[in-house]
Amino acid sequence: MRVRNKIRPEIGDTQCGFVEGKGTTNAVYMLRMIIERALEMQKDIYLCFIDYPKAFDRVKHWEMIKQLKQLHVDGKDLRIIKNIYWQQIAAVRIENEISPFQMIKRGVRQGCVLSPDLFNLYSETILRNLDEYPGIRIGGRIINNLRYADDTVLIAENKEDLQKLIDIAATESKRMGLELNNKKTEVMVISRRSNLNADLFVDGTKLKQRDSFRYLGTIITQDGKSHTEIKARIAQAKTNFQKMKPLLTNNKITITTRKRALQCYIEPILMYGCEAWTITKEIQKKIEAAEMWFFRRMLRVPWTARKTNEEVLKETESTRSLMNRIRRRQAKFVGHIMRREGLENLVTTGRMEGKKSRGRQREKMLDGMTSWMGTKRVTDILSESWDRESWKDMIANAKGQGT
Numbered sequence: 180m181r182v183r184n185k186i187r188p189e190i191g192d193t194q195c196g197f198v199e200g201k202g203t204t205n206a207v208y209m210l211r212m213i214i215e216r217a218l219e220m221q222k223d224i225y226l227c228f229i230d231y232p233k234a235f236d237r238v239k240h241w242e243m244i245k246q247l248k249q250l251h252v253d254g255k256d257l258r259i260i261k262n263i264y265w266q267q268i269a270a271v272r273i274e275n276e277i278s279p280f281q282m283i284k285r286g287v288r289q290g291c292v293l294s295p296d297l298f299n300l301y302s303e304t305i306l307r308n309l310d311e312y313p314g315i316r317i318g319g320r321i322i323n324n325l326r327y328a329d330d331t332v333l334i335a336e337n338k339e340d341l342q343k344l345i346d347i348a349a350t351e352s353k354r355m356g357l358e359l360n361n362k363k364t365e366v367m368v369i370s371r372r373s374n375l376n377a378d379l380f381v382d383g384t385k386l387k388q389r390d391s392f393r394y395l396g397t398i399i400t401q402d403g404k405s406h407t408e409i410k411a412r413i414a415q416a417k418t419n420f421q422k423m424k425p426l427l428t429n430n431k432i433t434i435t436t437r438k439r440a441l442q443c444y445i446e447p448i449l450m451y452g453c454e455a456w457t458i459t460k461e462i463q464k465k466i467e468a469a470e471m472w473f474f475r476r477m478l479r480v481p482w483t484a485r486k487t488n489e490e491v492l493k494e495t496e497s498t499r500s501l502m503n504r505i506r507r508r509q510a511k512f513v514g515h516i517m518r519r520e521g522l523e524n525l526v527t528t529g530r531m532e533g534k535k536s537r538g539r540q541r542e543k544m545l546d547g548m549t550s551w552m553g554t555k556r557v558t559d560i561l562s563e564s565w566d567r568e569s570w571k572d573m574i575a576n577a578k579g580q581g582t
Contacts, residue, residue, distance in 0.1 A: 182260070185250045186296045190303055192522040196328030197295035203395040204454050204512065205523055206327045210394065211455040212526045213315055213322065213334065214369050214403045215543055220533025223370040224315070224403075225341040225377055227333040228392050229348065230363035234329035235294075236286040237356045238301050240264045243287075246300055263288065285356065295328075302329065305351040309333075312347065313340045318529020322522070327395055329357075338377050341366070349381050365389050369403045371536075397452040405456045405544075413469045416449035420473060427477055434495055437477055445473065446501065453505045454512040457544040463502060470501040503577075506551045510574045513548065517564040528561060552577045 190198065195206040217224050231237075243264070247257055267283040287294040306324055314323025314334050323344055325332050333348060335341035349359050361384040368375040368388070379386045391400045391407060398408040420427060423444060427437050449469065458466070471488050474495045480486050492498060516523035527545075545557045552573055554560055564570045 182247075182252055182256050182293060183296050185247075185252050186300050189250065190299050191307070193306075193322065193324050194299055194303070194326045196326065196330070197299055200519070203327055204452065205516075206325050206330075207395055207397050207452050208455040208512070208516075209523055209526050210325055210332065210334075210399065211405070211457075212523075212544070213317070214399075215457065216317070216526070216531050217315060217336075217533075218369070218371060218403050219535060219540065219543065220531050221371070221536055222315075222336055222531075222533055223368060223372070223375065225335045225338055226367045226369065226392075226399075227341055227345055227379065227386070228365050228367070228394060229331040229333065230360040230365075231329045231331075231352070231357050232360045232363075234302075234357055235289075235298055237358075238285060238287050238298060239356050240284055242355060243297055243301055246304060250300075260293070263291070298328065301355065302326070302357070305355050305357065306331070306348065308347055308351055309344060312343055314344070315531075317531050318525045320525055320529065322526070330395060332394065338379065341377070342379055345379060345381060345386075361386070365392060367392055367399065367401055369399075369401050371402075397455075405458070406462060408452065409456060409458070409462050410465065412449045412451065413465060416445050416469065417472065419448055420445050420476065424476070427473075428479055430479075434477070438495065438497065441473055441477070446504075449501075450505060450508065454509050455544065456505070456509070457542060458505070458547045459542055466502055466505070467499055470499060503551075506548065506577070507574055509544070509548055510552065510570075510577070513545075513560075514564040514567070514570045514574075517561060518567065 187198075195201040195203070214224055244257070244261060247260065252260075268280040269283055270280045271278040287298050306326070309323050310321075312323055313336070314321045315336060316322075323334050323340075325334065331348075333341060333344040335344055352359055359381050361381050364381060365387045366377050366379050366389070368377050377388050379388075389401075391398055393399075398411055400407045420441075423440070426432070426440060427445075429437070449466075456462075471491065474491050474497060475486075478491060478494055480491065513527070516527065545560070549555070549557050549560055552560055560573070563573060
């Protein structure tokens with residue numbers, strides 16, 4: 180605990196991995212919100228998704244100890260960590276043969292409760308030098324990277340700035356023993372304009388440019404929308420439903436139990452990352468259709484049967500609640516980040532320079548929540564979220580968009 184108290188204040192707020200109160204949802208939300216707000220101000224976003232091969236196994240022990248000394252970690256605690264990591268030997272056994280023992284000089288120990296904090300401190304040294312370089316300015320703060328453990332995305336407004344970030348990250352990573360994987364490190368340009376090329380390089384190797392990228396389990400596309408991700412989530416949920424079909428369609432099991440299984444094992448797959456979704460009316464219909472698809476399959480209703488949705492809901496003793504639950508999760512998450520005043524709050528409310536396009540604006544994530552909660556302005560719900568009890572009441576009283 181004493182060592183953690185020394186390390187954790189040194190970890191930047193762009194790191195969401197192994198940080199108390201944060202998770203993949205925070206990282207995905209911030210990236211989607213930055214993209215959404217930049218597009219609103221007619222800005223292009225240049226992204227580089229960095230891949231570190233075997234990052235946790237490449238931590239240099241002597242460099243890690245050096246960083247702990249710089250934090251003035253207590254001598255006794257430092258000696259314990261040294262004893263854990265130094266003079267380690269290992270051998271490989273195959274049947275009755277054992278290889279010669281070798282010294283282990285790199286890598287954090289698997290299963291050690293301190294390893295996540297030690298890795299975060301180690302990786303922080305690499306990206307700390309990026310603070311002086313350009314990125315996306317929101318609320319007077321420049322944001323040029325987001326991280327979840329070793330999953331790192333670099334962010335810039337143009338190709339030249341992103342190349343600078345890549346060069347610094349590659350140089351510092353190599354110095355610390357974490358070389359970038361040139362084959363899996365990829366770039367993407369998110370813009371309202373089409374076919375923007377980004378010729379970016381690492382050590383002379385041109386990086387692949389992608390139209391979409393799976394970041395922390397969610398699909399980020401070059402148009403900055405959530406449509407592809409939501410459709411993929413629905414398809415994945417249906418696939419897992421089919422795997423559990425013997426249970427979910429078994430008439431010997433009560434419908435209440437089967438619905439509970441649906442909510443525990445299938446819907447979480449569909450709803451992963453929903454806190455950051457921008458849900459249009461078209462996508463809302465697909466989500467509601469997916470919910471009815473589950474109920475119809477549970478009752479084994481053939482596609483030729485002329486049974487209305489209302490009849491299916493009555494037989495399953497259900498209502499259309501999936502859409503409302505997604506909106507509630509979004510509202511709870513927004514309320515949580517607004518009261519914490521962290522980086523998530525800044526990317527949501529901070530001022531971004533630029534000019535909006537003429538005409539009707541693209542629907543944003545908070546617009547859908549505003550409609551669901553029965554208010555007219557985004558600023559109303561953001562200001563209300565500061566009061567926890569009032570926010571709970573607003574969520575409980577929300578009429579919702581489902582039937």
